[in-house]
Amino acid sequence: MDDAHPLLATLAARFGAAAVVSPADAAGRPISIGGDRLPAVPLLRPADTAEAAAMVRLVHEAGIALVPLGGGTGLAGGQLPASGREWYLSLERMRAIEELDAVSRIAVVQAGVVLQALQEAAAAAGLLFGVDLGGRGAATVGGLLATNAGGERVLRLGMMREQVLGLEVVLADGTVLDLMERVLKNNAGYDLKQLFIGSEGTLGIVTRAVLRLRPAFASRHAAVLALHALDALPALLTRLESGLGGMLSAFELMWPEFLATMTEPGPDGAAPPHRMPLPGARPQEAPGWVLIEAEGGDEAADGARFGAVLEALLAEGAIADAAVARSEAERRAFWAMRNDAQHIVRRWQPLVSLDVSVPIAQMVSYVDETRRALAARWPAARLLAFGHVADNNVHMIVTLGAGTHERCDEIAEVVYAGVRARRGSISA
Numbered sequence: 001m002d003d004a005h006p007l008l009a010t011l012a013a014r015f016g017a018a019a020v021v022s023p024a025d026a027a028g029r030p031i032s033i034g035g036d037r038l039p040a041v042p043l044l045r046p047a048d049t050a051e052a053a054a055m056v057r058l059v060h061e062a063g064i065a066l067v068p069l070g071g072g073t074g075l076a077g078g079q080l081p082a083s084g085r086e087w088y089l090s091l092e093r094m095r096a097i098e099e100l101d102a103v104s105r106i107a108v109v110q111a112g113v114v115l116q117a118l119q120e121a122a123a124a125a126g127l128l129f130g131v132d133l134g135g136r137g138a139a140t141v142g143g144l145l146a147t148n149a150g151g152e153r154v155l156r157l158g159m160m161r162e163q164v165l166g167l168e169v170v171l172a173d174g175t176v177l178d179l180m181e182r183v184l185k186n187n188a189g190y191d192l193k194q195l196f197i198g199s200e201g202t203l204g205i206v207t208r209a210v211l212r213l214r215p216a217f218a219s220r221h222a223a224v225l226a227l228h229a230l231d232a233l234p235a236l237l238t239r240l241e242s243g244l245g246g247m248l249s250a251f252e253l254m255w256p257e258f259l260a261t262m263t264e265p266g267p268d269g270a271a272p273p274h275r276m277p278l279p280g281a282r283p284q285e286a287p288g289w290v291l292i293e294a295e296g297g298d299e300a301a302d303g304a305r306f307g308a309v310l311e312a313l314l315a316e317g318a319i320a321d322a323a324v325a326r327s328e329a330e331r332r333a334f335w336a337m338r339n340d341a342q343h344i345v346r347r348w349q350p351l352v353s354l355d356v357s358v359p360i361a362q363m364v365s366y367v368d369e370t371r372r373a374l375a376a377r378w379p380a381a382r383l384l385a386f387g388h389v390a391d392n393n394v395h396m397i398v399t400l401g402a403g404t405h406e407r408c409d410e411i412a413e414v415v416y417a418g419v420r421a422r423r424g425s426i427s428a
Contacts, residue, residue, distance in 0.1 A: 007062050008042055011055060018093070019045050019055075026088070031072045031079050033135070033341050034353060039081060043069070044089045049168060049176060049207045052091070056205065057174025059087060066172075068201035070143020071114065073135030076355050076427075078147070078200055089205065091142050097121050098208075105213040106165060106182055111142030111206045118211070127213040130157035134339025145206045148198030150427075152335075155241075155390035156249040156295070157214065160197060166210035167193040171203075182210050217295035221306040222250075222331040224277035225313075226286040226321040230364040233288070236318055237360070237390060240292060243309040247302060250293040251390045252338055255367070258386045259283035261347050262337045274337040277323035286320055290389075291338050293331075338386075348384060348397055350404040352411045355427035356419045357392040366418045367394065373414050374398060378407075393427050 012020045020042065027040035044059070044066075046052035059066050065086040069079055091112035099108040102125040109118060115129075115136040122129050131144060133151030143149070145167070150159040157163075166180040179193045196203055227233070233253065241248050260283040262274045276283070283289070296302035306324075313319045325331035345351065358366045367385045374381035378400045387394030398404070398411050419425070 005042070007058060007064075011044065011058065015046070015051050015055070019047065019051065021045065031069060032074050032077070033072070034077075034345055034351070035349070036077065036080060038069075038088065039084055041081070041085070042087045044087065045093050046089070046091065047093045049094075049170065052089070052094075052205065052207050053170045053174045053176050055089065056170050056172065060172050060174065068142065068146065068205045070146065071135065071138035071140045073133075073139045073143070074147070076353060091140065091205075091207065094207065100125055100213075102127060102213075104182065105215075107211045107213055108180075108182075108208065109141055109211060110208050111140065111145070113141045115139045115141065115144065122213050123216060125213075126216050128216045129211065129213060130163045131160055134335075134341060141209055141211070142206050145197050145209060146200045150388060150391045150393060152250045152252070152293075152388070154388055154393075155251055156246075159391065161194065163212050164193060164197060164209060165212055167196060167206055168208035169193075169196050169204040169206050176207075177204070180208065180210055184212065217297065219296045219299040219302040220293060220328075220331060221295075221303055222291065222293040222325040222334050223306075223310060224323045224334055225290045225292060225310075225319045226278065226281070227288040227290065228286075228317065228320050230288045232318065233290075233364060233389065234360050236290070236313075239313065239318060240309065243312070244294050244305065247294040247296045247305075248292065249295045250291065251388070252291040252386070253363075253389045253394075254289045254291065254338065254386045255384070256283040256286065256288070257382070257384050259289055259337075261344060261384060262340060266347055273340060273343050274333070277334060277337075278321055281321070291334055344384065344397060348382075348399050350402070351397050351399045352404060352408050354396045354398070354412060354415045356394055356396060356415065356424055357427045358394065358419055358422045358424035360389060360392060362422050363387070363389065363392070363394055366422060366424075367396075369418050370396065370415055373417070374411070377410075377414060392424070 023040040023042055026038050026043040029038040031038050044055050046055055067086045067088050069088045069090045094110035094112035096110045100121055118129050131151050132153050144160045148160050165182055168180055169177045237251055263272050263276045294306050310322050371383045380401050382399050384397035396415050
């Protein structure tokens with residue numbers, strides 16, 4: 001895109017130099033943790049909803065496609081340009097937490113607010129925000145809404161859709177929809193805000209939101225479980241949910257290749273960034289590993305219940321072994337291993353990353369089937385699988401070595417074939 005496009009000068013004159021980043025200056029800006037970068041196209045940065053609406057209207061009238069850009073924490077490529085002629089719009093100058101009402105337990109925020117900032121503001125008021133994920137330090141509220149993000153607490157608190165009371169949205173022609181309701185029970189006709197959650201910016205750009213907050217938990221207990229067999233996974237999830245009395249917040253499945261990537265030296269001999277949760281164990285000793293976390297209101301009672309449930313599972317033979325976090329540092333170490341997407345990118349490049357959702361009962365067969373299909377087509381193919389399970393999500397990381405990116409569409413077809421057969425879906 002030519003830096004001299006007349007609309008750029010118009011936008012800069014009207015909204016100020018900070019509102020427009022030229023193609024030359026925008027080029028190369030990271031837009032995903034997978035290494036994708038912004039092409040040489042304009043990047044617009046409105047300071048408020050009025051500026052966003054005016055910019056969107058002017059770009060629309062000029063016949064230019066506009067891609068909303070969040071925090072760049074995705075791996076699925078949803079922010080990549082389709083033609084290379086699109087312009088981008090970022091709400092990074094709209095990071096205000098406008099209101100946090102601890103009595104009503106709501107937060108009114110601009111869409112550029114970073115998840116971690118929202119979490120910290122809620123925590124300071126004795127509250128929490130229901131969505132959490134590894135990219136919390138960069139992921140924005142707007143991006144979470146656009147992808148209907150789930151993350152680590154979906155099992156307990158639901159996806160982004162369940163956290164939203166109201167939205168403000170700018171449509172393609174610059175019209176601003178005020179859907180900023182502040183109540184949980186709202187049966188007054190169509191729930192229009194739900195159309196925009198998960199739409200990835202195709203129907204409009206969310207500029208502000210009213211978000212639901214919850215009372216903070218007083219206790220957290222985590223463990224990594226070694227499984228005897230993957231086919232017992234649904235039963236284990238049910239057993240934990242019932243045994244913990246509704247306290248189970250996270251249930252993260254990791255195949256052996258995932259733990260090997262995180263805890264074993266790489267091909268170049270580089271030291272791994274993480275240690276096995278069970279000292280002396282090897283990732284391949286179990287067909288699968290599950291990171292669980294329970295959260296409640298009484299540290300002592302919750303800890304006793306957590307331990308009793310794990311002891312019962314071991315006695316019954318439902319799990320092979322368990323590593324229980326004995327401190328906050330150990331709990332954080334478990335999660336750091338699970339969430340280290342940057343290390344996956346470094347170790348597995350070149351890679352294709354796809355997020356899918358399949359029924360829990362068919363998740364293991366789907367991964368096995370996909371692994372075989374990839375190997376049959378490309379003998380050098382490697383698959384790294386891990387996922388939240390309880391929300392049906394599994395992350396599929398594929399590398400063929402040299403030529404991986406050139407075969408991205410073919411890889412996607414193989415990965416999606418089993419999803420379609422199981423009436424699953426894509427995720428983000």
